Amino acid sequence: MTRSTELEAVYGNPLQLGVTKVKDGYNFAVRSFTDELTLEIYPVTASGDKNDSPLFTVDMDEAYRFGDVFAVEITGGDIDGCSYRYVHNGTMVRDDYAANLSGCSEFGHNIRDIKYITKIQSDIYDWENDRFPRIPYDECIFYKLHVRGFTKSRTSGVELSKRGTFAGITDKIPYLRSLGITTIELMPAYEFDEAGRFASDKEKHYSSSKPEKSGCVNYWGYLGGFHFAPKAAYCAASCSEGNYNGSYTDEFRDMVKALHANGIEVVMEMYFTHEESYLIEDCLRYWVMNYHVDGFHIYCDECRLSAAADDPVLGSTKIITVYWNNGRPGIHNQDECRIKRTKHMANYNTGFDEAAKRLLKGDENQLQTFARLLRANPADAADINYVTNHNGFTMMDLVSYDRKHNEANGEGNRDGENFNYSWNCGIEGPSRKKKINELRTRQIKNAFAMLFTAQGTPLILAGDEFGNSQSGNNNPYCIDNETTWLEWKESVQARSIADFVRILIDFRKSHKIMHMDSELTAADGLSCGYPDISYHGDNAWYSRMESYDRHIGVMYCSRYVKNEPADEVIYVAYNLHWEPHHLALPDLPEPNEWKIILSTDADNTAKLAGRQIITPPRSVTILTGSLIRTSTIKRRKRRS
Structure with missing residues (x-):
């Protein structure tokens, strides 16, 4: 290590916040509302205890201050790998x-007396090709996961040292590919404060997790923290803290690179508080440029x-939120906060989940809403549909429980939706009854x-x-x-559901009419006798959607797929x-x-009867047909 006497401090660049490798050294810039500030740099060999002595210090006064930013450039030696x-x-x-932290390597472990927290690194990484x-968006299949919970269980099949990590996700890429996933969405995976380890920070006050029940942590991570660090x-x-080398940030890059090599994108959830809002754009750019992230689901003010x-x-990065609109309520001049909506933006379609769950359950007056949402596909921003999400029941619990059971949270079951x-299909919670489990499987499908x-x-x-x-x-x-860690089941029921999902995804991908890039019109725009989408009930071309109706047929005509000539129709009987x-x-x-090519009814009791299909109770059946006429077939034979 270069002796501290060889290091020098000169005025830095306040526009490069954080630590940046520059031609002659490293630029340090930090926002602070104090009148003076001291930068302390510690050697690579420092352990972080109170007996460590700085390798170099810089007392920064008003001469180093630009607005609310203190900036200094350290030259004269290599300090890569040091901490500050x-x-x-x-x-x-x-x-x-801060982009590389110490004191945070153990999930839920609180170390408040760490002497320094930030590693200096040059961010050099070989991204290869x-x-x-x-x-x-219209080609995407999103898969939302919690990094720790995804592979933490021994049932994940991931080796012990990789369970609950980015490396664990990398090991699961073959599974994600086999399922047909194109995009994974990570619940917060930046350095959020799940254990209150940053609570001693007096310059800013961030919400930290201090659940009333002893032993709990903020597992999900919708908190402030250090947004630039994995x-x-x-x-x-x-x-461990005693042998910390900072190499962990490359593991995130390795994961992204491996996912990209397999055609899978990475979208990150980012939760920002009002105090942190000034750094949002810098943060997102940093993750795109330094970690090759493909998109963000952002929680912040509009x-x-x-x-x-x-x-x-x-401009080509996926930007997702709960709902885009053309202005924020309360702003007198809407043009001051007008959003330019484009297809790199997307809504979390919270209306779809409610309509789907209520119709699935059998509630009245849901069919018309569901039928409308089936074709919803805005021109200026994508809709992301889901039935279940992290906030609510899992799919299995959706068909197994009538009420929430959150007692383990330590809040008297008062929290949660x-x-x-x-x-629950007749019994609250797990059941050994065959008919109950068969019904639950069918409802999930x-x-x-x-x-x-x-x-x-x-x-x-x-x-x-x-x-x-x-x-x-x-x-x-x-x-x-184990409650929140995925249990990778190998039961007959689990395989049945997984196989069905794979078939559904493959069917969707192989039929473009099921995932168009613009909204279907329900009109015969080609004058071919068939609209792009049409609704049917007891009579063809006529849909009855009274409050008490819970069944409908929806037909899609593939002639409306541009540049892909096809003469197929798809009929989905709900x-x-x-x-x-x-x-x-x-x-x-x-x-x-x-x-009939696919049905959620395991007994395959859906039957064709003349010009009708008899659909079994609580089922979805998919049929296909051809629009090629006999004369056309004969002409093609003669030509061949």
């Missing part, structure tokens, strides 16, 4: 742009969200069929595809154990009633006939 901190009157001042997949506890390469969406560097629109036959972008909650359960807990934000129903089938040119 800022101090004011004996109190550590946080660097919001990595390319952003840039998959359009979560050290999610890295297999993260070392004006900052608008600025991120309009950032030219992020009370309106889950769930139905129905839910997936409703999701994957809707336009827009489908999202799966990790584990739903093989029946993962959280024992009825619909808000396990503070639980870090019957979410507890009784069988007849649905009329439109005529096909002779000699073509309708064929």
Whole structure:
């Protein structure tokens, strides 16, 4: 290590917040509202205890200050691998742009007396030939997961040292590919404060997790923290405090590179508080440029969200939120906060989940809403549809519990959503009764069929595809154990659901009409006798959607797929009633006939009867037919 006497400090660049490698050294810039600040740099060999002495210090006064930013450039030696901190009157001042942290390698472990927290590194990484997949929303299959919970269980099949880490996700890439996933969405995976370890920070006050029940942590991570750093506890390469080398950040890059090589994107959830809003665009750019992240699901105020969406560097990056609109309520001049909506932006379609769950359950007056949402596909921003998400029941719990069971959270079962629109199929919780389990399996398949036959972008909650359960807990934000760790099941029921989901995804991908890039019009725009989408009931071409109706047929005509000539029609028969129903089938040119290709009913009791299909109770059936006329077939034979 270069002796401290060889290091020099000169005025730095305040526009490069954080630590940046520059031509002659390293630029340090931090936002602080103090009148002076001290930068302390510690050697690579320092352990972080109170007896460590700085290798170099810089007392920064007004001469180093530009507005609210202190900036200094350190030259004269190589300090890569060293650590640093800022101090004011004996109190550590946080660097919001810190990109590599110590004291955080063990999930839920609270170390408040760490002497310094930030590693200096040059961010040099060999991306080889990595390319952003840039998959359009209409081609995407989203898969939302919690990094720790995804592979933490021994049932994951991941080796012990990689369980609950980014490396664990890398090991599961073959599974994700086999399922047909194109995009994974990570619940917070930056350095959030799950254990209150940053609570001693006096310059800023961030919400930290201090659940009333002893032993709990903020497992989900929807908190403030250090947004520029991957979560050290999610890295297999993260070392103990006594032997910390900072190499863990490359593990995140390795994961992204491996996922990209397999055609899978990475979207990160980012939760920002109001205090942190000034750094949002810098943060998103950093993750895109340094970690090759493909998109973000952002939680922040709408004006900052608008600025991120309009950032030219992020113009091809997926930007997702709960709902985009054209202005924020309360602003007198709406033009001050107007959002330019484009297809790199997307809504989390919270309306779809409620309509789907209520119709699945059998509630009245849901069919018309569901039918409308089936074709919803806005021109200016994508809709991301889901039935279940992290906040609520899993798919298995949705069909196994009538009410939430959140007692383990330590809040007297008062937390979590009370309106889950769930139905336990006759028994609360697990059951050994064959008929109950068969009904639950069919209901789960129905839910997936409703999701994957809707336009827009489908999202799966990790584990739903093989029946993962959280024992009825619909808000396990503070639980870090087998309840929230996925149990990778190999039961007959789990395989049945997983196989069905694979078939559905493959069907969706192979039929473009099921995932168009613009909204279907329900009109015969080609004058071919068939609209792009049409609705049918007891009579063909006529749909009855009274409040008491729970069955409908929806037909898609593939002639409306541009540049892909096809003469196929797809008919999806939804019957979410507890009784069988007849649905009329439109005529096909002779000699073509309708064929049943997929049904959620394991007994395959759906039957064709003339120009009708008899749909069994609580089922979804998919049929296909051809529009090629006999004369056309004969002409093609003669030509061949």
